[in-house]
Amino acid sequence: xxxxxxxxxKFPLYTFIILLPFIIAxxxxxxxxxxxxxxxxxxxxxxxxxxxxxxxxxxxxTTDVVIIQxxxxxxxxxxxxxxxxxxCGAVLQSLFRNPLVEPYILGISSGAAFGAALAIGxxxxxxxxxSLAFLFGIISxxxxxxxxxxxxxxxxxNLVLAGIIVSALFTALTSLVKFFVDPHQLAxxxxxxxxxxxxASWSSLASITPPIIACLLLxxxxxxxxxxxxxxxxxxxxxxxxxNRERFVFLSLSTFMTACAVSISGIIGxxxxxxxxxxxxxxGSDSRTVIPVSASLGASFMILADDIxxxxxxxxxxxxxxTTILGAPVFMFLVRRRxxxxxx
Amino acid sequence: xxxxxxIYIAKVATVIVIQLLLISVSSALTITDSAGxxxxxxxxxxxxxxxxxxxxxxxxxxxxxxxxxxxxxxxxKPFSPNLPDVGxxxxxxxxxxxxxxPDIVITYVQWPEKEKLEEKLRGTGIKVVRLDFYKINTIFxxxxxxxxxxxxxERAREIAEYWKSQLELIKSRTEKLExxxxxxxxxxxxxxxxxxxxxxxxxxxxxxxxxxxxxxGYPKVDAEKIIAKNPEVLIKSVSSSVFQPYRANNTSKIAxxxxxxxSRPEINQTQAGKSGKVYAICTDMLxxxxxxxxETAYVxxxxxxxxxxxLEPRELHRKYIESLGMEFTGIWIYPELPAERKDKNEKRAxxxxxxxxxxxxxxxxxxxRKT
Numbered sequence: 224x225x226x227x228x229x230x231x232x233k234f235p236l237y238t239f240i241i242l243l244p245f246i247i248a249x250x251x252x253x254x255x256x257x258x259x260x261x262x263x264x265x266x267x268x269x270x271x272x273x274x275x276x277x278x279x280x281x282x283x284x285t286t287d288v289v290i291i292q293x294x295x296x297x298x299x300x301x302x303x304x305x306x307x308x309x310x311c312g313a314v315l316q317s318l319f320r321n322p323l324v325e326p327y328i329l330g331i332s333s334g335a336a337f338g339a340a341l342a343i344g345x346x347x348x349x350x351x352x353x354s355l356a357f358l359f360g361i362i363s364x365x366x367x368x369x370x371x372x373x374x375x376x377x378x379x380x381n382l383v384l385a386g387i388i389v390s391a392l393f394t395a396l397t398s399l400v401k402f403f404v405d406p407h408q409l410a411x412x413x414x415x416x417x418x419x420x421x422x423a424s425w426s427s428l429a430s431i432t433p434p435i436i437a438c439l440l441l442x443x444x445x446x447x448x449x450x451x452x453x454x455x456x457x458x459x460x461x462x463x464x465x466x467n468r469e470r471f472v473f474l475s476l477s478t479f480m481t482a483c484a485v486s487i488s489g490i491i492g493x494x495x496x497x498x499x500x501x502x503x504x505x506x507g508s509d510s511r512t513v514i515p516v517s518a519s520l521g522a523s524f525m526i527l528a529d530d531i532x533x534x535x536x537x538x539x540x541x542x543x544x545x546t547t548i549l550g551a552p553v554f555m556f557l558v559r560r561r562x563x564x565x566x567x
Numbered sequence: 568x569x570x571x572x573x574i575y576i577a578k579v580a581t582v583i584v585i586q587l588l589l590i591s592v593s594s595a596l597t598i599t600d601s602a603g604x605x606x607x608x609x610x611x612x613x614x615x616x617x618x619x620x621x622x623x624x625x626x627x628x629x630x631x632x633x634x635x636x637x638x639x640x641x642x643x644k645p646f647s648p649n650l651p652d653v654g655x656x657x658x659x660x661x662x663x664x665x666x667x668x669p670d671i672v673i674t675y676v677q678w679p680e681k682e683k684l685e686e687k688l689r690g691t692g693i694k695v696v697r698l699d700f701y702k703i704n705t706i707f708x709x710x711x712x713x714x715x716x717x718x719x720x721e722r723a724r725e726i727a728e729y730w731k732s733q734l735e736l737i738k739s740r741t742e743k744l745e746x747x748x749x750x751x752x753x754x755x756x757x758x759x760x761x762x763x764x765x766x767x768x769x770x771x772x773x774x775x776x777x778x779x780x781x782x783x784g785y786p787k788v789d790a791e792k793i794i795a796k797n798p799e800v801l802i803k804s805v806s807s808s809v810f811q812p813y814r815a816n817n818t819s820k821i822a823x824x825x826x827x828x829x830s831r832p833e834i835n836q837t838q839a840g841k842s843g844k845v846y847a848i849c850t851d852m853l854x855x856x857x858x859x860x861x862e863t864a865y866v867x868x869x870x871x872x873x874x875x876x877x878l879e880p881r882e883l884h885r886k887y888i889e890s891l892g893m894e895f896t897g898i899w900i901y902p903e904l905p906a907e908r909k910d911k912n913e914k915r916a917x918x919x920x921x922x923x924x925x926x927x928x929x930x931x932x933x934x935x936r937k938t
Binding site for chain 2: 255256257285288289292293294297346405406407408410411414419421422424533537538539541
């Protein structure tokens with residue numbers, strides 16, 4: 224419980240960290256394939272706010288459209304997705320008492336990929352890709368959880384094994400869909416699985432942001448319980464915590480968050496593992512610190528990675544590739560420097 | 568000495584004559600396919616087609632009955648005969664092919680790899696012919712080679728010449744015209760048709776310039792890049808599941824799709840969106856064999872409506888679809904091209920005029936009676 228003291232001492236640092244994604248977002252609005260000078264960026268945002276509050280209704284210029292309709296939703300989506308993946312990773316790492324756990328451990332990514340592949344392959348109604356990805360993401364975690372449940376207990380080892388089984392099953396099913404669809408749809412499935420923010424829009428944001436923020440706030444409010452859950456089951460029980468119930472609550476919240484994020488952006492790897500890990504290495508492992516700092520750094524990292532993905536070349540780089548290339552060296556540096564520090 | 572020489576010459580001559588006779592009797596034909604392989608063909612009565620493109624070519628030549636097996640995707644074509652499945656064109660089922668006892672197998676130049684096909688078929692006597700039938704630059708020669716194989720060289724030349732002349736007509740005009748900037752989006756959203764693709768080829772022949780022609784394959788782009796490139800015409804490929812082109816009068820699904828396309832934020836910021844030159848095109852029954860020329864004609868007309876006011880892409884398309892033994896109905900491009908709308912008005916006009924004529928006559932008669 225050292226974090227209580229450090230929290231006081233490090234107040235300015237934490238304020239900065241919490242504000243970081245917003246600062247990065249503002250600068251990111253000026254970055255892109257089209258060169259738009261900062262004053263014009265500020266101008267369009269200001270005009271848009273004016274329009275929203277004062278009812279000023281003018282023609283949108285191309286610059287306005289690029290900033291308001293294309294860049295902002297995309298930046299916010301990247302931030303929201305980065306935030307939810309990082310928080311989900313942090314929660315699951317505490318829950319599984321294992322630093323190598325990532326948000327996809329219970330098969331949510333394979334489930335979502337299968338849902339998306341099915342929707343693309345069958346060519347269903349518009350929006351079906353997101354809905355089916357979300358649905359199958361949840362189903363896969365539910366399957367893994369019920370598989371792991373034995374006599375009212377949900378041991379961590381069982382959960383990990385069940386996750387592997389469910390992942391394997393849905394990966395095989397996805398391959399089956401890929402095998403049967405024609406090549407045009409195959410390309411669509413491959414693009415979806417690689418992950419991208421190019422589908423960002425205000426309407427897609429409106430559907431996923433509120434649940435993600437709600438889950439984030441709930442997790443933050445309950446983060447002290449996460450500290451208890453990261454003890455061994457016996458110790459936690461001795462402290463009067465109903466381990467299985469708490470674990471279920473945290474799993475549900477983090478699954479819901481990740482499923483929301485994945486359904487819009489596809490599968491983006493590495494962030495959920497990297498960010499919480501970096502945070503733990505630098506700030507200790509008190510969940511009350513780890514969760515908000517992970518949320519903030521996850522969002523910042525994802526926005527930066529996406530800035531490069533969308534503006535470096537005239538085509539778009541797959542975001543998963545970038546998160547890994549950017550993250551790996553940072554991670555390696557930190558691990559080597561703090562190698563002796565005990566994890567958790 | 569003289570006698571010996573004469574006998575020797577006579578011997579040699581008879582041997583040559585016999586050899587010539589033998590060659591003409593066995594009549595083995597040697598062709599060079601598009602992969603550069605010399606293939607000796609003794610007969611071509613039983614043919615396996617691994618892909619839809621060679622299936623089309625054979626149907627157009629009127630030799631559908633010789634096909635004994637088809638690739639999985641070829642079987643999904645609406646004009647496909649009901650035959651045994653021999654697997655995907657990229658990864659065929661060797662045993663299925665052998666069990667059909669074909670004389671030749673026709674496949675793409677690049678796929679499947681030699682190890683997957685020729686080397687496995689070695690010793691079976693089944694010959695592999697590699698012809699693409701999907702590249703506008705090689706299709707005419709390939710069609711004539713197919714004609715030779717099937718013993719219908721003259722007919723093949725006739726057909727190839729017709730389509731070639733149509734293509735040359737378009738080419739000869741577009742060469743002089745100013746190039747129009749085109750963004751061609753493939754089936755997935757924000758996935759552009761880049762350099763090296765068939766659509767890039769068509770844009771160039773039709774007098775356009777592909778704004779993403781410098782990227783190879785199907786590069787992923789985003790809204791902002793499309794605005795930055797500012798295309799003058801936007802073409803979106805749509806699969807027939809959305810277009811339902813065979814249902815002549817039902818445009819609701821494609822209209823809905825088109826509305827959604829237009830609502831994308833970048834479209835209205837481009838020259839194409841502002842001038843209303845955004846088109847959805849169903850390339851499923853267009854982007855193969857001679858459909859490529861009909862497709863080129865559609866695109867040429869989209870890019871240069873004035874210069875091609877006399878060109879009727881729909882007629883070329885009709886000819887192509889009918890050569891596959893299907894009925895030509897439905898809408899393949901949305902919104903429809905200006906000339907086609909005029910076409911419809913003309914069709915409607917006689918009926919309208921007839922009603923007018925009857926009415927005037929009736930009025931005149933009625934007036935006469937009163938007076």
